[in-house]
Amino acid sequence: MNEEELLxxxxxxxxxxxxxxxxxxxxxxxxxxxxxxGGGDADVNDVVxxxxxAAFDGGLKTFKGDASLATWLxxxxxxxxxxxxxYRRSRPAGPMDGVGRQPAADRASPSPAARVELRIDVAAMxxxxxxxxxxxxVLREWQQMSYAEMAATLGVPERTAETRLTRARRMLRQRFxxxx
Amino acid sequence: xxxxxxPVRLDAYHDGELSPAERSHVETHLRECPSCAAExxxxxxxxxxxxxxxxxxxxxxxxxxxxxxxxxxxxxxxMLLRLFRGAAVAASVLLAGALAGAAYLSQRTKAAAHxxxxxxxxxxxSQSAALAADPVSDERxxxxxxxxxxxxxxxxxxxxxxxx
Numbered sequence: 001m002n003e004e005e006l007l008x009x010x011x012x013x014x015x016x017x018x019x020x021x022x023x024x025x026x027x028x029x030x031x032x033x034x035x036x037x038g039g040g041d042a043d044v045n046d047v048v049x050x051x052x053x054a055a056f057d058g059g060l061k062t063f064k065g066d067a068s069l070a071t072w073l074x075x076x077x078x079x080x081x082x083x084x085x086x087y088r089r090s091r092p093a094g095p096m097d098g099v100g101r102q103p104a105a106d107r108a109s110p111s112p113a114a115r116v117e118l119r120i121d122v123a124a125m126x127x128x129x130x131x132x133x134x135x136x137x138v139l140r141e142w143q144q145m146s147y148a149e150m151a152a153t154l155g156v157p158e159r160t161a162e163t164r165l166t167r168a169r170r171m172l173r174q175r176f177x178x179x180x
Numbered sequence: 181x182x183x184x185x186x187p188v189r190l191d192a193y194h195d196g197e198l199s200p201a202e203r204s205h206v207e208t209h210l211r212e213c214p215s216c217a218a219e220x221x222x223x224x225x226x227x228x229x230x231x232x233x234x235x236x237x238x239x240x241x242x243x244x245x246x247x248x249x250x251x252x253x254x255x256x257x258x259m260l261l262r263l264f265r266g267a268a269v270a271a272s273v274l275l276a277g278a279l280a281g282a283a284y285l286s287q288r289t290k291a292a293a294h295x296x297x298x299x300x301x302x303x304x305x306s307q308s309a310a311l312a313a314d315p316v317s318d319e320r321x322x323x324x325x326x327x328x329x330x331x332x333x334x335x336x337x338x339x340x341x342x343x344x
Binding site: 147 | 226234236246
């Protein structure tokens with residue numbers, strides 16, 4: 001059964017179809033949400049859940065089938081993350097916000113033993129980027145998306161996605177020198 | 181690249197987004213432009229910093245919990261919910277109607293009370309005017325004046341109590 005057919009069934013309340021779609025796309029959406037919000041973020045699960053609920057309970061009207069379902073779900077998730085960020089900016093910072101997210105000054109070669117530390121470093125570097133630049137880095141470097149997929153997910157022209165990626169990489173080099 | 185007079189799409193080249201003709205053009209340029217060659221090396225280092233550092237993937241159990249959390253209600257539950265929603269809407273309409281009726285009646289009662297009070301005042305003042313225009317015996321006049329004074333005093337007292 002193709003994804004559009006599964007989607008129609010899921011929208012009608014077919015739980016087997018819903019489970020199938022979650023198993024197909026949940027892993028990637030978890031990764032995307034974790035990368036955009038920070039791996040340990042308690043909101044990651046909520047954002048992924050809201051993305052699926054929007055798709056199953058009403059968001060499907062905006063899915064036109066000209067993008068892949070994966071791309072469309074990614075776009076829905078990114079919008080949710082942006083909303084969450086706006087909400088966070090509107091509230092006062094908590095005492096632990098931003099603690100422990102500074103990149104290490106020196107980093108050893110990326111051996112398996114250092115991988116966890118490396119992930120924290122990279123996440124901390126990403127945290128310093130404005131959201132639109134962080135998004136393109138995550139979509140390209142971690143989600144392995146093509147420029148066309150990035151553009152469809154973000155709802156921007158391909159050249160805009162490419163320009164953002166170029167600038168994002170340059171910002172990382174300027175800020176972290178030899179570390180990025 | 182900062183010093184290059186003819187910059188090329190180095191990120192697109194690194195990401196494999198160029199056509200064969202464009203790739204060939206960039207490769208020719210790279211052989212002649214040390215600035216762009218250095219820039220490409222920097223892009224590769226930046227990109228490599230992310231290799232193998234993607235966020236940890238969710239477990240199978242986590243995915244199953246997620247699937248459970250987005251399940252639709254069963255058809256029986258959906259029907260019950262629909263019935264409940266229908267009943268709730270009907271009750272809301274009835275309640276709104278009852279409140280509007282009560283508000284209307286309350287307004288009517290207040291208006292009627294006000295009207296009666298005005299009529300009382302008109303009657304009393306008419307009587308006093310008639311008294312002044314048609315003099316009677318001193319004793320009767322005196323009684324009526326006393327009653328009028330008493331009424332005015334009561335009326336003032338009632339007005340002050342209402343203000344409080």
